[in-house]
Amino acid sequence: MLWINFLHLYQPANASAHTIKEATKLSYWRLVRALEENPKIKFTLNITGCLLLRWDELGFSDLIKRINNLIKKGQIELTGSAAYHPILPLIPSEEIKRQIEENEFILKRYLSKEIKLRGFFLPEMAYSKQAAKIIKKMGYEWLILDEMAYSGKLNQADLNKVYLDYASGLKIIFRCRALSKNYVPDKLSRIIKDGGDNGKIFITATDGELYGLRHKDPTGEFEELLKYKNLTTATISEFISKSKKLEKIKLLASNWETTADDLNKKLPYALWFDKRNYLQLKLWELANLAYKTVVKNKKDKNYYWACWHLVRGLSSCTFWWASGKDLGPFSPISWGPDEVIRGADDLIRSIRTLANIKTLKNKIKGEKIYLRIYQMIWQKHWIYYWKK
Secondary structure, X not given: OEEEEEEEEOOOOOOOHHHHHHHHHHHHHHHHHHHHHOOOOOEEEEEOHHHHHHHHHOOOHHXXXXXXXXXXXXXXXXXXXXXXXOOHXXXXXXXXXXXXXXXXXXXXXXXXXXXXXXXXXXXXXXXXXXXXXXXXXXOOOEEEEEOHHHHOOOOOXXXXXXXXXXXXXXXXXXXXXXXXXOOHHHHHHHHHHOOOXXXXXXXXXXXXXXXXXXXXXXXXXXXXXXOOOOOEEOOHHHHHHXXXXXXXXXXXXXXXXXXXXXXXXXXXXXXXXXXOOHHHHHHHHHHHHHHHHHHOOOOOOOHHHHHHHHHHHOOHHHHHOOOOOOOOOOOOOOOOHHHHHHHHHHHHHHHHOOOOHHHHHHHHHHHHHHHHHHHHHHHHHHHHHHHO
């Protein structure tokens, strides 16, 4: 039985210290300890740059050191990503490049300057041809995507094969959504007990928070699975390197929560940009205004701090928490007024921070949009609350 396990470790840069400490205590430490106790186990991880910054700020230097040791031992393969977790198909190309470069800088600063990042994790697995071409040009070799990107339907792609993206030239593997949308150790343990593991390959990709924060696992199924004598693991790069013949395919714009209904309605990133969701449209109006205002004022004395707020506001969470969807048992309902406001606050502050008098018109425009967003959030929230 070969298990290719990809784990995404991320918390928003503007998340509370309590939120980050809780996820770290319940999930991230658990993953590190499990690898240390099982030296033959290998996983591929994406650790988003903004999480490393917060770990440093909150005193998790020992955790960083132990992750680095696991990288040196070959038990952890790291991927590249965007430093502050925006949805790449929804932001300008220059910002895509800038965030990828900053993410690389942060990883090499806190882990090792010698790290070779061969693979890339698109935040939320949100694929577009434009983003993929940029990633390829920046030296990356492969992506892991959800199987919906193959044809818009589940159970169509051969999950044991390595493909080649026709648009970008990146190598592609697909995660099994059915496994990944559950508690993976539980599902794999059941497969083992039923005798269906012999010679099988299982590719899963989940948030790292699944292992403790979102699922308690009181019986330690995860740790027990890692001790299974017939279990073999490999990094994604190791798995890809063994495939010589690659089938070229044209991928669909999609993400790891995409449904067939989303694609039929031409909403490949519906959780972050839904043209029927007026709150999200207002958020993007503010985000686009903030971005254009900040990039036009690179000589402003407060430009650094304007960017500091901007990247936090562009995080996927700003828009995800405004979608109001029920995504299943291992995810909260994606409606959180305080989370949306936190992102909107950073977007408006990126404009407020600029000192140039020429930004006055955009400041006033931004404040009007911000006030409308604030009103829409609480109107929607209390109507939703009372309907329940």
